[in-house]
Amino acid sequence: MERRAFFRRFIPGSDRSSAPEALDANREVEQKPLSENECFLRAMAMGIDPATVTPGQLEALVSDAKPSQTTPKKEHADAEA
Amino acid sequence: MSNDTKNVSRRDFVKGAATGLVAGAFAGMGMYSYSPWAYERLPKTERKMHDFGTCRSVRVTNISETSWFNNAHLIGDIHEAGGLLVNQYTLNWAPFANGKGSAQGSYDDGISSIKDLLPHDIEKAWEIQKKLALHPENPGGYSCLIEVEELDGTMHKYLLDTGWSYKWMNDCFKREGIDQMLRDQEIEALFISHEHWDHFWGLPVTMKYDNRIPLYVHDGFYDEGLQYIKDSGYKGELTIANKPVTPIIPGMALLKFDVPIINRVFGETSLAFNIKDKGLVLISGCCHQGILKFADFAYANLKYDNDKFYGIYGGLHISPFEDWDPKYDDLVISLGQWGFERIGCNHCTGHLTAKKFIESGYPVVRGTARFRSASKDYLGNGDKITFGC
Numbered sequence: 001m002e003r004r005a006f007f008r009r010f011i012p013g014s015d016r017s018s019a020p021e022a023l024d025a026n027r028e029v030e031q032k033p034l035s036e037n038e039c040f041l042r043a044m045a046m047g048i049d050p051a052t053v054t055p056g057q058l059e060a061l062v063s064d065a066k067p068s069q070t071t072p073k074k075e076h077a078d079a080e081a
Numbered sequence: 082m083s084n085d086t087k088n089v090s091r092r093d094f095v096k097g098a099a100t101g102l103v104a105g106a107f108a109g110m111g112m113y114s115y116s117p118w119a120y121e122r123l124p125k126t127e128r129k130m131h132d133f134g135t136c137r138s139v140r141v142t143n144i145s146e147t148s149w150f151n152n153a154h155l156i157g158d159i160h161e162a163g164g165l166l167v168n169q170y171t172l173n174w175a176p177f178a179n180g181k182g183s184a185q186g187s188y189d190d191g192i193s194s195i196k197d198l199l200p201h202d203i204e205k206a207w208e209i210q211k212k213l214a215l216h217p218e219n220p221g222g223y224s225c226l227i228e229v230e231e232l233d234g235t236m237h238k239y240l241l242d243t244g245w246s247y248k249w250m251n252d253c254f255k256r257e258g259i260d261q262m263l264r265d266q267e268i269e270a271l272f273i274s275h276e277h278w279d280h281f282w283g284l285p286v287t288m289k290y291d292n293r294i295p296l297y298v299h300d301g302f303y304d305e306g307l308q309y310i311k312d313s314g315y316k317g318e319l320t321i322a323n324k325p326v327t328p329i330i331p332g333m334a335l336l337k338f339d340v341p342i343i344n345r346v347f348g349e350t351s352l353a354f355n356i357k358d359k360g361l362v363l364i365s366g367c368c369h370q371g372i373l374k375f376a377d378f379a380y381a382n383l384k385y386d387n388d389k390f391y392g393i394y395g396g397l398h399i400s401p402f403e404d405w406d407p408k409y410d411d412l413v414i415s416l417g418q419w420g421f422e423r424i425g426c427n428h429c430t431g432h433l434t435a436k437k438f439i440e441s442g443y444p445v446v447r448g449t450a451r452f453r454s455a456s457k458d459y460l461g462n463g464d465k466i467t468f469g470c
Binding site for chain 2: 036037040041044045047048049050051052053054055057
């Protein structure tokens, strides 16, 4: 067994496809910071009223949550982007 | 001195030195983080200092802060319908109920049952809707009268919000003489803080007495809300607030916040006043933007006397359902750091939060617990607060 192959066994997710473009694209999506509107919507989807927490707490609470199915009004979402 | 201490091995010496260095480094970092040098490295807030003039005083009369009378019924209905993202017009609450049960309500069904009665026969309209709605006795409403005195003594009257239950709000308007003020066209405008049931759905009650009053709403209002304004019999001049700061009169401005709000509402507007020789007064309906964002926005955008936050009134949205989470403590502490001299909170601030404010020594103006307000810890229905002379 090569040294690289040996150590790869200990890295989580290293058994996935190793196509570099796909991995880079995923990483970019994951690392993109959430907009304030998206944070609010994710919190509501989790049953949290976003006004009742500080902005820092909100970010921490929703960072691992999946995106909600409901989007804000289109014009506001566009403005936010 | 014993021989043991004399004969420290090189290994122990290095271990001790390394431990001391690591501990010292952590201690140093901690001390630095509280030092002025660390704060100087933080990005400075660029203040726009928008000059919106000065007024002499503001007096607020709490027409109603009791938006609903049973938390469990309200929360239960929302959860049963699917949670905080469910469209408020489908919750099957009056006046948009259709008798089909949870999450089956619709604007069109509800309004079609009462449209012909609005705005003149609101009593009959509400009775019809009560038979179709979930928990028909739960609605109350939020509304306040704001009287502003200009520097030359000129007085102005405004309404912030118009409540929910037609019956409850009509009774509250009569109790405070708002009905007559509206008939006499003494009230210069109605500001709707946001589209929620308890601030906006009582619109026909205001329309009954003055259906031409200038009306301000956030530009995030949904189609149902804009249609409801027409269906309520409104014939006046509607202003859609679409700027972050809209000056109203000298010393008074409307502030706009673009945030998604529970049960498919978008955006809240709040009011700011610059009181001569005192400072800034902030007034909110529900403060869904969050009190910290509210204060941060005012600090970053407005110019006000003494560069001081003087007072705040309204729903501050910390424990609206009277639960308590340790996270809320951070909001309580943060509010204290702004140094308000007069806090006139109520409604969705929550009684628990008001108690926390009082325990923290904040200058909370107490109420009288009349007209179904639950405690004296905050300003209740019929109570007044004055900012300025």
